[in-house]
Amino acid sequence: MTTLPAPGATPPGLARRFAALLYEGVLLFGVMFFACFVYVVLTRQKDALFGLPGYVFAFVVPALYFVTFWTRSGQTLALKTWHLRIVDGHGHPLGTARALARYALGWLWVLPGLSLWQFGVRGWALSGALLGWMLLYGALSRLLPHRQFLHDVLCGSRVITQLPLRS
Template sequence: MSATTPTAVPPAGLARRFAAFIYEGVLLFAVLFFACFLYVVLTRQKDALFGAPGYVFAFVVPAAYFLYFWTRTGQTLALKTWHLRVVDMHGRPLGMARAFARYVLSWLWLLPGLSLWLFGVRGGLLTAGLVAWIAIYTLLARLHPQRQFLHDVIAGSRVVTQLPLRR
């Protein structure tokens, strides 16, 4: 994809991005499952997410996954399946610093839910709070002129439609 102005390539639709988000969650589950299995075997622990090292591991594995794909092609398998690409504001691939900023800021999706959990909220109230925040976060994207999520706006990245080239 060549570098273009931000308005030359329209942003991807919210429905397509949300579908890719769901698919990405399924794929990320598989990546984390395999990585946690290796972690448990190599450290001889009963629980892969036990203590601070486990939490760091659960943060670093997805970071490595996303940074690798976002900086190489701009597409994870889920983004490729849904014909989406992550680019900077000029249509260029993300550099490592911008990709890392996007990854860290993307935790805004779950930050209120994690906060509720840390304060001892569990069960249906936790689920309701997380679902409500995701709805609010999505509505914020609807208000943005380019339909971009807050983490993309702050990180200076965009998700655009990348349809396959016709032969």
């Protein structure tokens, strides 16, 4: 049994949250690789995830991954490794609607930076703009309640430290 943190508990530091985000990206790459392989084989496409059905698939698979973990235990493997948990304002795992909202709003991490693609920004300039936006977005958490990210504030979720119980 896990104990719920106090609503005013100190949030985890940015370094741990960024480390978990990086690790999550590595794990999600594996999930997407396998899912996309199955998709390409089943649809017999030669151009990977080309077209609207492929784009929808690439958006839905991570949604299923995150929403499933956030609503059950509040922890993906990366969050469990870094002793972090996603909870609602009362310290409970997220409901489905809140988890879906968090997933959709989580795209704020990358969409503003990637939107520069439409203005002809490519290569290292796009990578630098994306990295710069992500650092700015992360730094914004210093100004928000409980030092949470903007998408967490907007959907009413929190990232907390969840240390394993000692036996």
